[in-house]
Amino acid sequence: MFEYFYNEIFRSVIIGFGSLFNGIQIQKKDEKDQTFSVIKVPLAYGPTQKFLARMQQSPDLNHPVQMTLPRMSFEFTALAYDPSRKSTQTQQIVVTSSDGSEEKKTFLPVPYNMTIVLSVYTKFNDDMLQITEQIVPYFQPGYTLPIKFLGDYDQVVNVPVVLENIDMQDEYEGNFDTRRALLYTFTFTAKTMVFGPLTDVSKDIIKKVTVGYIAGSKSSGYERDVTYQVTPRALKDYDGTVATLLAENVDMVENIIDVENGASIKEGTYIYIGQEEMYVETVSDNRIVVKRAQDKTPLQNHVMGSPVYNITQADNIKIELGDDFGFDGNVF
């Protein structure tokens, strides 16, 4: 039942969440209104391995100061199912890889709320106010992060990140044994969707479609009985064999084209040059008459020496999932 899969959903949300706060600055001005310090507030994901933190942050064991401030850290602290965003359990969606070469299917994702806590530690209250003011205007109360889930499958999901509450801690009272500690905690809820495993969709595509139309009724006899059959037709040459080369420049209005070897092109077939597909009406020696921009391909200029490709029946068989194709139709 439970096959291995890992779509890095939570990791992606954590990264996306962090990226919201990694450009916060503190600027300080003196009494003459001159800036004397600009700090980009350091940000890191809080939880880590202790030995790693020790190795990275205290490589020579001796640390000359307690720590440097200001600092921000964030942490994924809780996960809960969100019934208010529940969708049907049986519906599937098909996702396509970014280059269109592969398709997978998966059930609709499950709504979960991630609680992520952003903690801010500063030395001065003025620093804290600057940081807070750079955060809260974007959350009314949510900010939507468009995150690409499922890696290469480019499934962009808008994940609302909602600011739930802000806990302000300023310990300045008491004896002098402890110093002042300024700590604000922002609690957010990231409303994400969790995808399940991706499975293959059928590699086969429909190669022939036949539709029968029957008009009239049984009692009165059929008045019209037509069967229409279509088969997909390739829009490009799949084996990439160059039939011939253009012997002249071809602008967007020409339909009589000189090629280097007209014998390699047959009348009543399709050719393509660049991204443009053409229908060959007649061939006379090395001169062909064509219909331009077939099957909604773009009308283009072509330069002398450009390769000309034939589209044949063999190419029709090689049409792959996701490719554009045209139709040949027959009425019986």
Add this chain to the structure above:
Amino acid sequence: MLNPFFLNGSKPEQNLLQSLYNEQIQMYGIEVHYLPRQYATTHKIIREVIQSNFTTAVPLEAYVNTYEGYTGQGTILSKFGIENRDDLELTISRERWEDYVSPMIKGLPDGKITERPKEGDLIYFPLGDRLFEIKFVEHEQPFYSLKKNYVYELKCELFRYEDEVLDTGIDSIDDEIQEIGYIQTMHLIGAGTGAAGTAIMCPKGAVQTVHISNMGKNFSGQPVVAFSSAPSGGITATGIASVSYEYPGCSGKSGRVDAILLTNAGCGYTEPPMVTVQGGGGTGFAATVSIASSNSVRDVEVISGGSGYMQAPEVRIGVYPTFDETYIFFSSEQFFFSSSTPGPEDAAVGFATISRAGVVTDVYVTNGGDNFQFTPTVAIDPPASEGKLPDGTIITVGGTYIFNEIVKGSTSGCTARVKDWNANTNFMQLGIIAGSFVAGEYLVGETSGATYVIGHLNTDDIVSPYAANQVIELAADNIIDFSYDNPFGMP
């Protein structure tokens, strides 16, 4: 009423006790440095000292109360990384303070109380090579022996650093903050060497210019440029398309082709070839081509990329003569009158590109010229070895920056302090940055006079082991997709 026959502390007795204290501290103590805080900027409503300087360090003997080690919670891992919560208690002589330290720190700019040690000042503890901040000054322990107090007890905690200036002139103290705090890094460009190239000529029928009549639209990537094949025996021209997103409506993703840069102008065309672009997602591009009638530049080969370029240099191919009105002099090497077809040559035009390391990588021909009577020289401007500051001062690029000196951007006026400078890699680390530096401006050291050009600068702190801003940003670039309009606005 007290017994008048017992003083419980005459002046000589008090002096004796003070001397004993002094002697004990000097025999069994250690020599620390006392750094008085200078209150440069104070917020009067929120009541915080937001700018502090420490420019003086006074050596003073102190007795370490906790000889078994630091007190406090020790080293802990919190959500903000490693924290060293070590405390230290020191005892110093009241008399030594009043007679020695107090006069030395009196009169410091932005100084405060000098009559006693005060909270907020720093202690440099040489044994641990650490900076402690005084949390509390206990002045009544021991409690009035012979009716007087003789020592101060300083309760200290390791310093929490932000952007305080530490410039005492004592390297062992100032270098405490060398690798901490917010640090910007930048690659600086020093005096470099000029690039060189040579022109490769075509006797007849090379592409001279490409005139764009329609820049097209919606190019999201760089399209492939194709020219018509040259007649038999000729060379087909090649080029690359320059896609610009600077035009109205481009929105950073819908570009237009604003130039065709020739990587090879071809040769042997008898009539102007057609030029097309394919791919890149755009449509509508149209251009016409003109060809040279004789001797034009087909290509420019970069022989040496040089170094130290901060911006793409100007390329001049063939030089028009200078006109000297005194002698009406034309250089025959640069200007040619043919008896049959009098007139000057058509100058060729090149366009250079440089790498981030400041090296010329390519020279593209945008106009191959015409009618050259000899192979023209290719002059690539050398990198600037001298510069001019806004006040007109001429400066020479070079020198060695000094640790902790103030550096200033020539254009931005932004200042910072040198944390580290690697003269071999020209890699600079700066702290306490007062503004924003601009790539391309001169960075001048106020003490050393060293001057370099800012090449690439990184405002993310990549030195501090805690800051992961850049790592998060790079990871997010792959998964955050703002290509769709965000209904809630951009951050």
